[in-house]
Amino acid sequence: MPTAAPRLHMQGIGKSFGGVPVLSGVDFTVEAGEVVALLGSNGAGKSTLMKILTGLYGRDAGTIAVDGETVDFAAPSAAVAAGVRLLPQEISVMPDMTVAENIFAGDLPLKKGLLFRSVDDAAMRRRSRELLDQLGFGAIDPDTVMKRLSVAEQRIVEIARALAGQARILIMDEPTAALTEQEATLIFRIIRRLKAQSVSVVYISHYLSEVFEISDRIAVLRDGRNAGTFRTAETNHADVLAAMLGNTVGDLYAEGGAAKGEEILSVEALSLPGKLDDIGFSIRAGEILGVFGLVGSGIEVLGRAIYGALGPMKAGRIRLGGREYRPASPVAGKRSGIGFVAAERKKEGIIADLTVRENIALSFQERFERGLFVSKSAETSHAKKWIDGLGIRTRGPEQRIRTLSGGNQQKVCIARWLVEGVELLILEEPTRGVDVGARKEIYGKLRDLADRGFAVLVLSSDVEEVAGLGDRALVLDRGRVVGRFGRGATPAQLMAATSADPAFHAA
Structure with missing residues (x-):
């Protein structure tokens, strides 16, 4: 008797951008x-592999088959028609519409009228109830407006929407990132029901504890290649982490300096409702503290809260340079001696049509004023100092920053804060979107800045970066510090801390 074809079979998939595989x-x-x-x-x-599967990207090589039939998804609509549905990381609902309207958005059931076809509200509500019952959540009223539901209930409605579209393959991208542990168990319950209905699930998550609870197999990618496939019941965290991480930390990172100075930043019981809970740590002059966290862990808001970008602090205590400091605004943060390099370089870091000189001088233009006017020569002198000091590859200070590589743009963002009076440098995702060579240079320059006496706080979702760069490391998970590590901690130890595995925790 012939064996049934796999629900999904992607073979030999290749994709390059700008000639880079x-x-x-x-x-x-x-x-x-x-x-x-x-x-x-x-x-x-x-992400690239899943974008190919959902028709967002074309592939350069390889084949895709669904239930034994070769497919070529030229657009997302073709993937949807074949039963491939994506549950994105960020919940995507229409908050002012009802549950039923969200479930059938874009495909409303219609009925014939005397002159025109109209929405069949009764059929839409009936089918919505059937789908929610199918998931085990018939108590959710199809007539409820979405914004009145909890985050977990909104996620459940998204899954019902996928089922309404006859999903055969459901891709779930970090589905529990915004949920509590109790809410996450609801999603696992639904996944088990989907399995019983022969729906295939691709589960993308950094939470190993969840992966081991819900998956049948684990497929690992590293550097765009297959790095291992495991039957979940026959493997363990250590083997999976080894496949994920390999031996990639290497000599990318400069050795940490031994001498540390006075305490620059002290944070006690910092809390932000729904985001951060009782955060505490300190950083000394000459030290790099790395904070690792995954999506929804709190690393997206911790640096901004300290800098003042989230407004006045509601709970907690911060001392900066030995003085009481209450974050109020970015302007106040800057005046207090904090530099802040945002994760989204193109949105919050550079002004693309300005020159390298203008971008470097942007945050402290008042320091380059001579009388009533800004001195271009003073700006140029300062820009040249840090073009040389940070190794920024540019034709000169007057080159438009948009023409620089991502790594050199990032160096400009760092240079902006290197003025007298800045003691603490906060960087979000400092090497996002830059190549390995530029990463090594940026890491070296951050170590140089620490050796000059800066306190450096790095917030990153790159576990290797935090393990390799930091003199110490913290791990955040769902707004709390779940691990504290000294220099020499491995990426596997940091990653395992997010999974609440005590075997990997260090004092």
Whole structure:
């Protein structure tokens, strides 16, 4: 008797951007009614592979088959028609519409009228109830306006919407990132029901504890290639982490200096409702503190809260340079001696049409005023100092910053804060979107700045970056500090801390 074809079979998938390979010969298979966790560090290729599967990207090489039939998704609509549905990381609902309207958005059931066809509200509500019952959540009223539901209930409605579209393959991207542990168990309950209905699930998550609870198999990508496939019941955290991380930390990172100065920043019991809970740590002059966290962990808001970008602090105590400091605004943060480099370089870092000189001088233009006017020569002298000091590859201070590489743009963002009086440098995702060579240079320059006496706080979702760069490391998970590590902690130890595995925790 012939064996049934896999629900999904992607073979030899290749994809390059600008001549740079992102995926090379990747194979990925999911059986009907199977949950396969797709894991990998940032930049491993997970998102690109799923964008190819959902028709957002074309592929340069390889084949895709669904239930044995070769497919070529030229657009997302073609993937949806074939039963491939994506549950995105960020909840995407229409808050002012009802549950039923959200479930059938874009495909409202119609009925014939005397002159025109109109929405069949009764059929829409009836079918919505059936779908919610199918998921085990019939108590959710189809007539409820979405904004009145909890985050978990909104996620459940999204899953019902996928089922309404006859999903055969459901891709779940960090589905529990915004949920509590109790709410996450509701999602697991639904996944088990989906399995029983022969729906295949691709589960993307950094939470290993969840992966081991819900998946049948684990597929790992590293550097755009297959790094291992495991039957979940037959493997362990350590083997999966080894496949994910390899030996990539290497000599990217400069050795930390031994001498540390006075305490620059002290944070006690910092809390932000729904975001941060009782955060405490300190940093000394000459020290790099790395904070690792995944999506929804709190790293997205911690630096901004300290800098003042989230407004006045509501709970907690901060001392900066030995003085009481209450974050109020970015202007106040800057005046207090804090530099802040945002994760989204193109949105919050550079002004693309300005020159390198103008971008470097942007945050402290008042320091370059001579009388009533800004002195271009003073700006140029300062820009040249840090073009040389940070190794910024540019034709000169008057080059438009948009023409620089991502790594050199990032160096300009750092240079902006290197003025007298700045003691603390906060960087979000400092090497996001830059190549390995530029990463090594940026790491070296951050170490140089620490050696000059800056206190450096790095907030990153790149576990290797935090392990390699920091003199010490913290791990955040769902707004709380769940691990504290000294220099020499491995990426596996930091990653395991997010999974609440006590075997990997260090004092």
